Amino acid sequence: MGRYVVRRLLQMIPVFIGATLLIFLMVNVMGDPIAGLCGERACDPATTAQLEKEFGLDKPLWQQYLTYMGNVFTGDFGTAFNGQQVTELMATAFPVTIRLTIVAVLFEIVIGVTLGVVTGMRRGRPVDTSVLLATLVVISVPTFVTGLLLQLLLGVQWKWIKPSVSPDAALGELIVPGLVLASVSLAYVTRLTRTSIAENKRSDYVRTAVAKGLPRHRVVTRHLLRNSLIPVITFIGTDIGALMGGAIVTERIFNIHGVGYQLYQGILRHNTQTVVGFVTVLVLVFLVANLLVDLLYAVLDPRIRYA
Amino acid sequence: MGGVTHARWAAGAVVVALAATGCGGGSGGGYGGGSGDGVLSSSWGDPQNPLEPANTNEVQGGKVLDMIFRGLKKYDPRTGKAQDWLARSIDTKDSQNFTVRVKDGWTFSNGEKVTARSFVDAWNYGASLRNNQKNAYFFGYIDGYDKVHPAGGAQSADTLSGLKVVDDHTFTVRLNQKFSGFPDTLGYAAFAPLPRIFYTDHAAWLKRPVGNGPYAVESYTRGSQMNLRKWDAYPGADKAQNGGVTLKVYTDNNTAYTDLMAGNLDLADDIPAAQLKNVRSDLGDRYINTPAGIIQTLAFPYYDKAWNKPGAEKVRTGLSMAINREQITERIFDRTRTPATDWTSPVLGTAGGFKAGLCGPACQYDPARAKKLVKEGGGIPGGQVRITYNADTGSHREWVDAVCNSINNALGDSRACVGNPVGTFADYRNRIGQHELRGPFRAGWQMDYPLIQNFLQPLYYTNASSNDGKWSDPDFDDLVDQANAQTDPAKAVSTFQKAEEVVRDKMAAIPLWYQNGSAGYSERLSHVALNPFSVPVYNEIKVG
Numbered sequence: 011m012g013r014y015v016v017r018r019l020l021q022m023i024p025v026f027i028g029a030t031l032l033i034f035l036m037v038n039v040m041g042d043p044i045a046g047l048c049g050e051r052a053c054d055p056a057t058t059a060q061l062e063k064e065f066g067l068d069k070p071l072w073q074q075y076l077t078y079m080g081n082v083f084t085g086d087f088g089t090a091f092n093g094q095q096v097t098e099l100m101a102t103a104f105p106v107t108i109r110l111t112i113v114a115v116l117f118e119i120v121i122g123v124t125l126g127v128v129t130g131m132r133r134g135r136p137v138d139t140s141v142l143l144a145t146l147v148v149i150s151v152p153t154f155v156t157g158l159l160l161q162l163l164l165g166v167q168w169k170w171i172k173p174s175v176s177p178d179a180a181l182g183e184l185i186v187p188g189l190v191l192a193s194v195s196l197a198y199v200t201r202l203t204r205t206s207i208a209e210n211k212r213s214d215y216v217r218t219a220v221a222k223g224l225p226r227h228r229v230v231t232r233h234l235l236r237n238s239l240i241p242v243i244t245f246i247g248t249d250i251g252a253l254m255g256g257a258i259v260t261e262r263i264f265n266i267h268g269v270g271y272q273l274y275q276g277i278l279r280h281n282t283q284t285v286v287g288f289v290t291v292l293v294l295v296f297l298v299a300n301l302l303v304d305l306l307y308a309v310l311d312p313r314i315r316y317a
Numbered sequence: 318m319g320g321v322t323h324a325r326w327a328a329g330a331v332v333v334a335l336a337a338t339g340c341g342g343g344s345g346g347g348y349g350g351g352s353g354d355g356v357l358s359s360s361w362g363d364p365q366n367p368l369e370p371a372n373t374n375e376v377q378g379g380k381v382l383d384m385i386f387r388g389l390k391k392y393d394p395r396t397g398k399a400q401d402w403l404a405r406s407i408d409t410k411d412s413q414n415f416t417v418r419v420k421d422g423w424t425f426s427n428g429e430k431v432t433a434r435s436f437v438d439a440w441n442y443g444a445s446l447r448n449n450q451k452n453a454y455f456f457g458y459i460d461g462y463d464k465v466h467p468a469g470g471a472q473s474a475d476t477l478s479g480l481k482v483v484d485d486h487t488f489t490v491r492l493n494q495k496f497s498g499f500p501d502t503l504g505y506a507a508f509a510p511l512p513r514i515f516y517t518d519h520a521a522w523l524k525r526p527v528g529n530g531p532y533a534v535e536s537y538t539r540g541s542q543m544n545l546r547k548w549d550a551y552p553g554a555d556k557a558q559n560g561g562v563t564l565k566v567y568t569d570n571n572t573a574y575t576d577l578m579a580g581n582l583d584l585a586d587d588i589p590a591a592q593l594k595n596v597r598s599d600l601g602d603r604y605i606n607t608p609a610g611i612i613q614t615l616a617f618p619y620y621d622k623a624w625n626k627p628g629a630e631k632v633r634t635g636l637s638m639a640i641n642r643e644q645i646t647e648r649i650f651d652r653t654r655t656p657a658t659d660w661t662s663p664v665l666g667t668a669g670g671f672k673a674g675l676c677g678p679a680c681q682y683d684p685a686r687a688k689k690l691v692k693e694g695g696g697i698p699g700g701q702v703r704i705t706y707n708a709d710t711g712s713h714r715e716w717v718d719a720v721c722n723s724i725n726n727a728l729g730d731s732r733a734c735v736g737n738p739v740g741t742f743a744d745y746r747n748r749i750g751q752h753e754l755r756g757p758f759r760a761g762w763q764m765d766y767p768l769i770q771n772f773l774q775p776l777y778y779t780n781a782s783s784n785d786g787k788w789s790d791p792d793f794d795d796l797v798d799q800a801n802a803q804t805d806p807a808k809a810v811s812t813f814q815k816a817e818e819v820v821r822d823k824m825a826a827i828p829l830w831y832q833n834g835s836a837g838y839s840e841r842l843s844h845v846a847l848n849p850f851s852v853p854v855y856n857e858i859k860v861g
Contacts, residue, residue, distance in 0.1 A: 045750050046743025047365070048451050049374040050761060051775070051783035052750045056446050056468055057453060064449070093367040093523065094539055102540065161572075166579045173575045174567070177541035265572045267541045274568065278709055279365065280743035 011308070014316035018304070022297045027079075029293045033286050034075050043067070043280035047091060065089075065283070082290065088283035090276075096287040099272055104291070106179045107268035110260075111253045113181065113188030114195070118246055122196045126203020126242070127235060133208050142204075145197035157190040157263040174265035187264040191257055195249050202245055206238035213237075236310055243310065247303030251296035255289075354547075354560035355860025357583040357842060359853065360573040361564035363540050368526050370509040371443030371450035376763070380852050382506040384545055384562065385426075385528035387553055389417065389436070390504035394848040394857070397610070397664050397767035399501040402553070403431065403510070403529075405486075412497040412804050415490040416483075425512040426533040426548045433488040435510035441465070441476045442516070443507055452507040454782050455765075458499060460491040495802035497809050502766045531557040531856045541566050557856045558844070577837055583860075584845065586836040586853050590712040593651040593835075600837045606653055609851035610664045610764035611832035612772065613654070615704065615720075615757040616786040617825075623698030623755075631694030633824035634679050636702065636757075639687035639727035642680070645719045646830050649712065653835055656680070657828035660817050661772040662764065664849040670769025670810045676821055676828060684727035691728060701732060703756040707745035708738035713759060720829070749785045760785065760826060767849055769813045773797060777816075777825050786826070793819040 044058050044067070053061070062068045065088075066077060081088065087096035129138040148156075164186060165173030175183045210216060211234060219229045258270035269288055276284035307314045364378035370386060373379055389404035401407070405418040423431040442448055444456035446466045453466050460479030465472050479491035492499060502508070510529060515522045525534050531553065532545040546561035565582075567573040570589045576582035578599060588596055588604070596604050617633060619625045624633075642656035655663070659675035678686075691697060704721065706713040714736065721734035728734075737756070739745040748754060762783070764771045774797050775781045779789040793816050800812035820826070834851025843859045 040741070041744045041747040042750070043743065045747035046741070046745075048746075050746075050763075050785075052746070052785070053451060054454055054466075054468070054782065056466060057449060057451065059469075060446060060449055092363070092365060092539075099540070102538075161575060165581075166575060169579065172581050173579045174572050174581065177538055177565070262568045263572065265567050265569065265576075267566065267568070271568050272540075275363065278741055278743070280741065280747075 011316050015301070015305070018301050022301075025297060026293060030079065030082075030286065030290050031075060033289045033293075034078065034282075035071075037280075037282045037285050038071060038074075040277075040280055043091070043282055046280055078286065082287075087287035087290075090284045091279060091281050096283050099284060100287065100291065103267065103269050103272045103288070106266060107254050107257060107261075107270070109179060109181055110184050110188055110191060110257060110266065110268060111250060113184045114192035114253050115246060115250065117189055117192040118196050118199045118249070122199030123203050123235075123239075123242065125200040127207055127230065129200065130204040130207025130211070130238075131230070133204075138204075141200065145200050148193050148197040153190060153194065154259050154263060156193055157187075157260055160186055160190060161263060177267060179266055179268070184266075187260050187266060190263075191253060191260040195245075195253070198245060199242055202242050203238065206241055207234060210234055210238045240307060240310055243306050244303055247299050247306075248296075250299045251292060254295060255292045353558055353859070355841070356546075356561040356563060357559055357858060357860050358563045358565060359584040359855070360567050360570070360582060360586060361543070363566050366451060367523055369443075369450065369515075369523075370439070370511070371448075371452045371455070371507045373506060374451050376850070376852060379506060379850065381526070381534075381543065381545075381564070382509065382528075383530075383848075383850075383852055384532040384855055385526060385530040385534060386506060386509035387423075387528075387530050388504055388506070388509045389419070390501065391555075392504045392767055392849065394846060394854040396666065397669070397849040398666075399504050399767070402504075404500075404503070407500040407503070409500075412495040412499075412802060413492050415492075415499065417488050417490060419486045419488075421486060422552055423529060424550075424552070425510075425527055425529045426550075427512060427514065427527050429512045429514075431510050431529055432485045433482045434485075435512065436508070437480045437482050437488050438516070439509065439511035440480060442511065444477055445475060446472045450507075455502070455505065455507045458492045458494065458496050460493045462493065494798075497801060497804050497806065498768050498770050501768055502771075505766045531555055532562065535561070555856050559855075559858050559860045562855050574837070577839065580839060583839045583842055584836060584853060584858075585838075586834070586847070586851070588835040588837055590650070590715075593653060596835075596837060603840070603842075603845075604835070604837045605845060605847060606833050606835045607847050608655070608663045608849070609832055609834035609847065610662045610767060610849045611834075611851065612657060612660065612662050612762050613829040613832060614657075614660070614760045614762070614826040615829065616760035617757050617788070618752065618754045619786050619788045620752045621698070621755055626695075628694045629698070630823045631690045632697060633694075633827065635687045635690030635692075635694060636697075636724060637676075637679050637687075637824060637827040638681065638683045638690065639724045640720055640827070640829070641682040641723045641727075642830060643682065645716060645723065649715050649719055650830070653833045654830040655833070657830050660820055660826070660828050661769055662831050662849075664764075665767055665769055665772075668807075668810070669767060670772075670813055672814055672817075675814065675817060679821060679824060680828060682723075682727075687727045688729065697733060699755065701756075702734040703737040704734065704758065705737045705739060705745070705748065705754050705756065706759040707740070707742045709741045714738060716829075717759065752787070757827070758785075761832075763850070769810055769817075770797075770801065773813060773816055773820070774801075777820055788823075788825045790819055790823060790825070793825075 044061050066074055090096055125141055129141045132138050161173050164170045171186050216234055219233045258274050261268050261270035273288050362377035365375055366372045368378055370382055387402050390399040391402040392399055403420050403423055405420045407417050409415045419433050443450045444453050444465050456462055459477045461477040464474035481489045512527050531551045533548040535544040535546045537543045543564040547557040570587045573585040574589055574592050577585045617624045646654045646656055658673050658680050661671050663671050665671040704717050706717050708714050717736040724734040725731050775783045777788055778797055779794050796816035800809045803809035834847040838845045841860055844857050846854045848854050
């Protein structure tokens with residue numbers, strides 16, 4: 011197990027370097043970041059030269075990348091154009107997005123898995139058909155439509171919530187945005203769990219457990235569900251990274267100042283340092299989440315062993 | 318605040334801030350019923366640059382500076398006229414050497430006195446190349462600017478030789494050319510005085526800016542919220558009529574509007590284009606829509622020979638006449654923009670140089686003459702007009718498509734004009750800067766100060782800072798120089814108008830429409846107005 015983890019961690023290094031290099035190149039293709047800084051006029055050449063020097067943009071690209079990576083390993087992610095440290099931006103943005111992601115994942119697990127188990131156990135019954143239909147609707151409606159609709163209904167019409175989230179972004183305020191963010195994944199989790207449960211219901215170990223005379227809830231939770239969760243865990247694990255980076259739409263609708271907001275603003279303003287920094291951290295989150303998922307397999311299914 | 322910013326900030330999309338006081342998110346501040354201590358929440362966008370006066374060139378940062386700073390002059394929020402504010406007098410005999418006397422009794426909100434040095438040091442800081450101030454060129458008229466901010470290489474001086482402190486409340490300014498309008502430019506934020514702490518503890522100042530305006534910054538969370546409170550000891554006549562303002566950053570002005578509808582925000586000063594149709598039924602007379610010093614034009618790439626050859630002015634005039642401004646401003650902008658008939662803005666007033674109809678028939682929709690003129694001028698270079706614009710903000714795509722439709726219909730050629738969208742504003746500026754455009758491009762101009770000079774010189778003077786198309790005309794340059802040297806303001810204005818006629822005859826840029834500022838507010842507020850810079854006049858707003 012230990013050796014497996016070490017091997018996986020080592021594998022992350024080339025993936026990490028490759029991913030950051032790609033991002034670095036792509037962001038640089040967007041064009042000269044100084045051009046958009048002076049409003050409707052060109053910055054005067056002297057100031058441009060000075061700014062380029064300050065941000066290291068006067069060096070060749072490979073050198074910029076090396077300097078950047080060197081700095082990253084010492085914890086310095088550079089400075090955004092508004093004079094703030096990127097790490098400072100991260101310190102404000104990531105906690106918000108992590109809270110939002112947690113709310114979303116909780117929704118996926120609680121509602122998604124429950125619905126999946128219920129429908130999987132009652133395949134073909136009316137409850138199954140109606141949930142399936144509902145998930146189809148959720149999957150096919152784009153997130154921004156769900157988001158704007160809920161915002162208008164709950165925020166403006168019924169006044170149950172505030173349409174926008176305050177800068178503190180407390181957990182309570184993130185429930186509706188979290189639900190919106192989770193909606194599509196939630197539908198997938200339901201469907202995955204349903205199929206998996208329905209398949210495993212007919213397997214030998216379930217029949218054995220039933221024959222042993224175990225109570226039904228024990229059969230379902232301990233034996234059936236535990237084994238059926240493997241594909242679901244895989245999905246949720248990879249979804250964490252997607253949720254964190256993909257919250258741009260949801261964060262915009264509800265005015266949440268998280269990672270999506272910083273990325274959006276960074277891209278609009280050609281702020282290389284912000285974009286590369288945030289995406290680098292997202293890449294790390296993705297890699298770690300994947301590793302954790304793989305380790306969880308062994309916990310869920312005793313037949314899986316890592317050496 | 319020249320510039321694009323206009324499109325980005327004033328017109329359209331960027332981030333808008335919200336303040337969630339209504340139900341509580343705002344930080345404190347009682348809602349006294351009309352007693353002048355109520356705090357209002359207002360939408361905001363994250364300022365693009367650090368909030369230094371000489372480094373802020375867009376409306377969102379300008380909003381804050383307008384609340385926490387007062388300069389030598391202040392522009393009247395209704396007429397735009399420059400009035401002496403901290404200046405007791407600004408005298409000159411030759412339009413080149415000025416003596417500035419600063420009023421006694423003004424202090425910064427930390428108690429420090431505002432003296433002649435507060436101005437001179439601030440201007441030297443703003444002009445100095447090493448401070449990377451993006452508005453440095455505003456000091457370009459002052460003698461010695463080429464030493465502290467050379468076009469290339471290292472600076473050979475730290476301070477402007479044209480600035481001299483005479484005594485505590487007097488300083489002199491020597492310009493490197495005659496410029497009679499100079500005193501009237503001094504209301505621009507870049508010319509604000511700065512306290513010592515700005516230099517001694519710059520980081521602390523940026524975290525919590527200290528100024529001399531009617532409001533003081535109570536707390537500032539960068540990227541999300543700023544709490545401004547009324548400064549009780551403010552010595553000026555324009556004291557705040559409310560207890561303070563909470564500025565909250567909105568990523569999307571649609572969310573700000575939704576919050577306003579939900580009673581969660583008091584003032585949204587950028588109504589999204591998509592809501593213009595229902596804003597009157599939603600808000601009634603709590604929706605304001607007043608002219609701002611913003612004009613939209615189509616500029617041309619004169620570095621491309623095809624657009625710069627003799628006769629091309631006929632093509633440009635023809636294109637101008639092919640645009641049905643009336644219809645587009647009505648259908649797309651719901652009359653929040655007004656068809657342009659000159660190259661300035663109505664907010665200048667006729668005395669300030671605005672002249673309705675100066676453009677004459679060249680700005681009237683006349684498809685038959687348009688077609689004829691384009692033909693006489695040798696046809697459209699390359700057979701097709703490609704209008705370049707940035708597609709990341711609100712409604713540029715819509716109006717560019719409408720303009721192209723209008724041109725195509727007038728010329729009877731369905732391929733005469735197409736839009737050429739660029740993904741982001743930054744990339745758009747990038748392409749303009751690299752001079753690689755081969756057709757007209759969107760150009761918006763938001764005035765820095767309400768002078769006709771500001772609508773002409775930066776845009777059309779040879780090699781001027783915002784002359785992106787590199788238009789150059791000796792007659793125009795000559796007239797601008799003459800106008801700047803005029804000591805009589807009325808004569809200066811009429812000379813500038815003569816220069817503007819050169820722009821018209823050569824159709825250097827096609828004027829499209831004047832833009833209005835818009836805002837909506839909650840029932841708690843009264844006395845809400847926008848100044849000519851489309852910024853709410855916060856200090857006059859009454860809460861409750």
